[in-house]
Amino acid sequence: MMLVTGARGAVGSYVPGVFSGEELVLTDAHDLDITDAAAVRDAFRRLRPQRVLHLAGATDVERCEREPGWTERSNVAGTKNIAEACREADAALVLLSTGMVFDGRKEGLYVESDAPAPPSVYGRSKLAGEEDVRRLVPRHLIVRAGWMIGGGVLDRKFVMKILGRMAQGQPIQAVSDQWGTLTHARQLLDQIRALLDRGHTGLFHAVNRGAVTRFDVARETARLVASAVPVSPIPAATFPTAVPRVRNEALRNLRLEKLGLERMTGWKDALAEYIGELRDHGLLNGLP
Template sequence: MYKKILLTGISGQVGHALQQAFSERHTLFGELVCLDRNQLDLSDQQAIRDVVQAIKPDLIINPAAYTAVDKAETEPGLAYAINAVAPGVLAEEGAKLGARLIHFSTDYVYAGNKVGLYVEDDATAPLSVYGKSKLAGEEAIRSVGLPHLIFRTSWVYGAYGKNFLNTILRLAKERDQLSIVGDQAGAPTSNHSIADTIVQVLGQWHGDVSGVYHLVNAGFTTWHGFATAIVEEYSHLRSVKGWQPLKVQVENIQAITTAEYPTPAVRPANSCLDCHRLHRDFSVTIPNWRDALIAELKAMPSN
């Protein structure tokens, strides 16, 4: 059991779910110190060093990140400070204490032009500032050499916070037609699936292995497929939960191309990640993306 765990980014989706998962299993872990962006400014290197040395954790979990993919194109300095430099500083300070580090990365480190699923050893070639900054963070951690696990995940969402799930539900209540990109493929991954997997991994990880692992819900779809599933599953649960009806019908959710919905940051067309290494090394079970979506919707409050 860890004596003290430092968890960053608890105001974010993954950090929030991890805090909840650890709190529910408090007998399995030691003291949990949770920090949000107001308590730990990851753009301030000295603040990071001071906080880590004051807390003296034996495990650091860092889900905190700069995640505004399009905005990063116009403020790369801040994106790199949080996504590239900060993970390296956390690793350096952790190494001084003999600590271990768990960090989260992204499918956007890949170019997205592979046919089939990406494995961890495939060549990286990020297309955006965000993807490049996250890859630089991975490299910074590796260069330090402390025991670490880096989890590349994709299309993260949850009932909590600003994400695709809540955006689609909001738009579906306001509009009778939606146009959603249908030529980018990946695995929608719930924050609770990530948190539950990390808990499973921590029960088995003794610092003897380090490296990169893919962590996504099983299966894959497109953004259009994900939006359609959200509307379908919400509609199935609506009467039970007492939710307000949606304005849009499934048949009125149109698939469009990436070219028809230009964004400042280029996204990979293929974000499908192979998780066999994670299954092999830690024997974890990760649910199918649609099952995870249903679980996430069921956890939403009734009206």
């Protein structure tokens, strides 16, 4: 049986489809609060999971910056509770982490062997979670993702926001001097399943190929939905944010490439897949 935390979030919404045929226990903050150590211990003793897919956590990076205590409780203490319970139950643990563990000064794509040095509260909390998982759980997979695309009605991220503006005919300004890599949530879970089923452990990067700026993503999104709204580039410095600015958080899936196990597509195909999914579910608000 696989226990999933944070299952009703954007990534979690793809779990039943990707892990169909597997016995799943899907939980969220209401039925398994990861910050409650006793509740986590009880749940593991009762359910005896063989695998745990740990998706729960504080993911609003702006709020994380303003509320480090809240962030620490979920992403550090909560993840440690899950890791300790996995160790006791001898369960394999998958932790989703982020390219925001890097300081952004590298020229080129970050690989698994690059040293992390996160400038943000969120990045530091995810790195602390990684370290506890590595230390406490012998059978662990730590998978770093990039700018997530997916979730449909649950999506509060960049692509959904700009689709909303395009549907209203409002012009888009998007940052053109910060680089990252997209990660299609369903593809990411497919990739994780391939790793788990083959018994791989350790640290992996899993993103859609190709470094992009948000301007690139906005322009390609406009093309995919045939939107005529103007899309213009702006420097990050003009866009106010509490989160320390990082010039580059783009990742390369070097370990997956070396193993010949890479399932992630290029970023344009991933974006087209997601727009197609939104279209199929009637979530493009009148855009074609």
